[in-house]
Amino acid sequence: MGSTGNGFAGDRAATIRGGTVVDKDVDFANYFCTYGFLYHQKEMLCDRVRMDSYYNAVFDNKHHFDGKTVLDVGTGSGILAIWAGQAGARKVYAVEATKMSEHARKLVKANNLQDVVEVIEGSIEDVTLPEKVDVIISEWMGYFLLRESMFDSVICARDRWLKPTGVMYPSNARMWLAPMRSRLADQKMSDHEGAMGDWFCFLDETKTNYGVDMSVLTKPFSEEQKKYYLQTSLWNNLHPNQVVGTAAIIKEIDCLTVTVNDILNVRASISSSISAEETRLCGFAGWFDVHFRGSKENPAQQEIELTTAPSEDYSTHWGQQVFLLHPPISVSKGDDLNINFSMDRSKQNHRLMEVELSCEIKQTSGKLLLPFRNKFYIE
Template structure:
């Protein structure tokens, strides 16, 4: 995977929000993860991910045979290797971390080594998707590569993406509240002991400690692989992306207002889940012979390493036919543009006509 597009200014880098970020911190946040083989292994063991890319390439060899391919953020080099095996004439694999050394050895071990200077390409293939699609802001790099190198008749793999949100039931909220309360009880015990044994009153720090722990336990979205039965209402598409035409400005903010009908009789609404899917369709002028979908939706037995992002609310009793009216807004964090901040609001019109809410809560995707 490659780094996102930034404007350099000495030791600072300006992200697409126009916010100045310490370059060392920004790079460290990114490179400390993707430069290690254990993280690459985690992605390489994700069968849903691997099968989707493998099938997309080898079921559509005509898009690769004799063509020039750019793999943005190649990581281990697996997509570049598959592209070459599918008949690509030239493959340019870009990787900014030390993983490039391993990718180079892997390419050599598979007798596919070649050094090419790329000016323009027929296909850009990249696995740029982060948690809830846009975390990490990786897609910026792909868009910049597309605008600089892809031919007007070129193809993006994947070519389209969608983001989804749906109401859920879950026991995670009860556990997190219990953990938060236990942490605060432990803090108060710590205050008593520190004052008794060391003569220092640290209670002035209770408010910031409480805010810190509330953010961690109650406002940070959770990674989870949900079961389809935990979805209790109609899912809504909150963002559709055409990878061939979308601009960076169009993915800086994701906002949506939608309705979701509760489809389960007498249950608890515990929050909302977000996931995404991507599609390998080729282009309008050059469509894929076999369209492939990679989905991270709740699954019975084929969950992905992306899972779903869970946004927990105080539980509400709901019943079939109730209508959830939801507002959703997601923006990049000003402190670290690879992370996301979400504001979610909802009110419920019960089947009896009674209105409940509105409820508004801020979350962090970290």
């Protein structure tokens, strides 16, 4: 979730730049179809943080759009393309992979921009434009920034169609990680224990009533439930007081220069310090921010930030990605955490992610707690 559908290459299959071969029809069925529904577009259009950030980025920096050519990658409802046109763009190419393009055309015409905004249905890897563009604008961010792998398509568009002097909207992105506390950890552990208790009742009843011993399936069932309840990361909107330590950047991206290979995996070794008094370390929260800065040669007149960090005042449809520990660990103010983080694309689905997270905790007393390593799935 987070951006309008776009991005597969080839006639029947596309070789993703990580070596994963993806069938075009399967990818469309699993991913793009969601973005073809107005209810999903409405959810994103109701995200005030998202909308205000892009609106301000465009209209506070009209010099990037006035009289210029613009490419909107994954236009969805067409809102960004319409804003670019209202900001004075000479021509806007709005590319959308789904039938949402039909709604986008109606909106463009209803806002009297049909002579400026051209909606093109197709994947950005396949379409051909008649000219290079001055600006590429796209809302490509998924959960924890990189889920959905739509940024691949934006990079493809940049390499094919952006002028050497062109700018990217957004221009920069960052991923953050911080220690957190949450009752979700207890809830998910309870849910897991309940599922396993139900399984053992099922075994007894099946053997008693039907004479079949199914206990040989206990191990795979247990692994399945462990992944579902304990290892699958969760979407959540956290309150700032649930963040119990300093946040650290685990990835910085320059949208003008980054390559697909640069984002196939994320590796970071970071440090954090517990800032709350006696509390529980229940896991780690991940979020992102993006910035609209223009380029070094053509900077923004007004830099805009869109952040999905925990806040008292707002929430976004992205929220934060939560990686829970089972069981939680007691920590105190001043304890130091050394964290190793890695994230790779799932081998089964290149739009999903697998995370490995390890941590060493040094208490204020100087005692080292036993290091732990956990695997998580962003699905």
